[in-house]
Amino acid sequence: xxxxxxxxxxxxxxxxxxIFGSGFLVIVPILYAAVGPYSVVAxxxxxxxxxxxxxxxxxNIRHAEPLLAAGTISDRTARHERTANxxxxxxxxxxxxxxxHILAAFLLGGLGINTPLRENIVCVVIIAAIGAxxxxxxxxxxxxxxxxxxxxTGVLIIMLIVGFAVFxxxxxxxxxxxxxxxxxxxxxxxxxxxxxxxIVVQGFETSRYLGSEFDAELRVWSCRSSxxxxxVIYVLFVAVATPLMHFLGDQVQDNGLLLLAAKASVLLPIPxxxxxxxxxxxxxxxxxxxxxxxxxxxxxGRIDDRHAYVLICGIAVVLGFASTLTIxxxxxxxxxxxxxxxCLVAISVSxxxxxxxxxxxxxxxxxxxxxxxxxAG
Numbered sequence: 001x002x003x004x005x006x007x008x009x010x011x012x013x014x015x016x017x018x019i020f021g022s023g024f025l026v027i028v029p030i031l032y033a034a035v036g037p038y039s040v041v042a043x044x045x046x047x048x049x050x051x052x053x054x055x056x057x058x059x060n061i062r063h064a065e066p067l068l069a070a071g072t073i074s075d076r077t078a079r080h081e082r083t084a085n086x087x088x089x090x091x092x093x094x095x096x097x098x099x100x101h102i103l104a105a106f107l108l109g110g111l112g113i114n115t116p117l118r119e120n121i122v123c124v125v126i127i128a129a130i131g132a133x134x135x136x137x138x139x140x141x142x143x144x145x146x147x148x149x150x151x152x153t154g155v156l157i158i159m160l161i162v163g164f165a166v167f168x169x170x171x172x173x174x175x176x177x178x179x180x181x182x183x184x185x186x187x188x189x190x191x192x193x194x195x196x197x198x199i200v201v202q203g204f205e206t207s208r209y210l211g212s213e214f215d216a217e218l219r220v221w222s223c224r225s226s227x228x229x230x231x232v233i234y235v236l237f238v239a240v241a242t243p244l245m246h247f248l249g250d251q252v253q254d255n256g257l258l259l260l261a262a263k264a265s266v267l268l269p270i271p272x273x274x275x276x277x278x279x280x281x282x283x284x285x286x287x288x289x290x291x292x293x294x295x296x297x298x299x300x301g302r303i304d305d306r307h308a309y310v311l312i313c314g315i316a317v318v319l320g321f322a323s324t325l326t327i328x329x330x331x332x333x334x335x336x337x338x339x340x341x342x343c344l345v346a347i348s349v350s351x352x353x354x355x356x357x358x359x360x361x362x363x364x365x366x367x368x369x370x371x372x373x374x375x376a377g
């Protein structure tokens with residue numbers, strides 16, 4: 001039983017770490033700019049969409065994987081799967097740039113020396129260093145940070161929730177509780193901005209690619225349970241942060257959470273910076289490794305892992321000159337395209353007409369995000 005529990009925790013650690021990789025650091029200012037006082041409702045909607053996508057991934061683990069392994073799947077479905085794997089590599093490359101951009105924003109913001117140029121320079125230097133280490137030494141040693149990063153991130157989220165809740169309670173008792181003003185946004189803008197936040201709940205699909213370590217049912221469990229846990233935490237986090245959103249002002253900043261943490265307690269900003277640096281670096285390394293493995297597999301070994309690391313980091317460096325929120329929307333669109341292709345795989349495998357129709361509706365929503373998602377602000 002103890003061994004089983006260890007397997008359960010280990011299987012859930014990877015998707016959970018990926019889901020929390022960047023989301024909790026940037027979601028509050030983005031929701032504030034998009035929907036203000038309705039941020040909790042929007043977060044619920046984003047989590048519901050993510051859970052629907054997770055259902056497709058879980059369906060494919062159970063039903064598409066055995067057919068792929070046996071080689072009995074149609075040529076069209078096999079093409080969808082190969083294209084999805086390549087799309088995932090691109091999504092990982094964009095994510096690497098996003099994670100390191102967030103790292104730079106919080107590190108420099110914590111030191112009080114943040115500027116767009118310095119953020120870009122730090123981002124490019126760190127990504128280039130990861131690529132160089134991966135090319136010549138491999139990245140296995142850096143992957144050991146993942147579990148530590150998840151623990152630190154979890155502790156910090158609890159600290160922030162408690163700190164924000166105490167602030168809210170004090171404001172309620174003194175009748176100074178202030179709700180953010182609803183931004184003047186049309187429905188199209190709101191939907192396209194919220195579509196650009198898909199990346200913050202991405203990560204559950206990593207369960208699909210842990211087949212060498214865990215059986216199908218354990219991976220299905222890890223995918224579902226990580227989504228449930230993260231959804232509850234995200235909604236609670238956004239709920240307690242909403243009364244502090246008015247401190248963010250008119251401009252959306254990628255490290256705006258630092259300001260809210262400082263307003264809630266002088267004890268929160270330093271741990272927030274440390275957690276941001278550790279979690280973002282760990283998430284970036286994990287995505288480089290995952291992208292390298294997918295590249296090697298998709299090219300049937302013509303590009304090995306270490307050369308793939310250089311390719312992925314090269315793409316990430318180019319994107320490193322864009323703003324964090326722009327990269328975030330690009331990453332959301334890339335992952336939406338990957339999930340769209342996974343929907344096509346599921347539709348081709350499913351034998352239920354009703355199920356095909358439901359997945360088709362989800363695919364339409366993902367196509368919308370792929371084509372139209374935009375940055376906040």
